[in-house]
Every structure is written in structure tokens, then in C-alpha cells.
Amino acid sequence: MKFAQILYDKAHWIFEAKEKPDFAPNIILVDITGRNDIQEGWDYNSKTGEFTAPIISEPIPEESQPTIEEKILAENQYQTMLLELNSAGGI
Structure with a gap:
């Protein structure tokens, strides 16, 4: 059997065992036997029991800082x- 430990609505740890381990009651384990696409870090919806790959947004590009030559x-x-x-008498 294959299990995923759920932590903060994510698949935190994926492991195989002969039967579901009896961990502390606050540790959530979901049987994912036969679902080889699920990976650690995937989002878990406890209402639907579905896993989805996380959506990773593109990093916002930082504004480039002027070089020392440009500052000079x-x-x-x-x-x-x-x-x-x-010299023109403006100041």
C-alpha cells in the first residue's frame, strides 16, 4: 500500500507500507495506492479527497539597480x- 501524510493541506511525505500505520491521531494519512502521479508537495483538498499539482507563479522580476558607473x-x-x-546666474 502507498500512503501520503497530509500536513498543511499538502502531501508532506509519501511512503509505502504493508498496512496503514497507527500514528498519533493528529497525523493524517491518505491511501494513495495506485495513484503514482501524486508527489510530495502537491495540494490536497480534504473535502474532495483530490490531489493537485501546486501552481507555482513566476517570480516578479526585480528592478535592476544602477551600476556604480551609472551612479557616478x-x-x-x-x-x-x-x-x-x-555660472548663468540661475542660483
Whole structure:
């Protein structure tokens, strides 16, 4: 026989045994004999008794940070603009 231990509505541990082990009452075991597609980490719906593969969303791409060269260039441009404004009497 094949069993899945359910923890937090997921197949936490899948194992085989001759009969269903008698673990503590808070440990949920589901007989999955003959259901070889089920894997650890799959979601379990206790109302329907169905397992489904988890939906893994694509990671949100991080905004790229400017390189040190880009930071230096921006600072130089800023300082140049201040100097030009000052020499034109704008400051």
C-alpha cells in the first residue's frame, strides 16, 4: 500500500507500507495506492479527497539597480548642471 501524510493541506511525505500505520491521531494519512502521479508537495483538498499539482507563479522580476558607473555618471551630470546654472546666474 502507498500512503501520503497530509500536513498543511499538502502531501508532506509519501511512503509505502504493508498496512496503514497507527500514528498519533493528529497525523493524517491518505491511501494513495495506485495513484503514482501524486508527489510530495502537491495540494490536497480534504473535502474532495483530490490531489493537485501546486501552481507555482513566476517570480516578479526585480528592478535592476544602477551600476556604480551609472551612479557616478548621474552624479557628474547633476553637478555639471548645478555649475552651469550657477555660472548663468540661475542660483
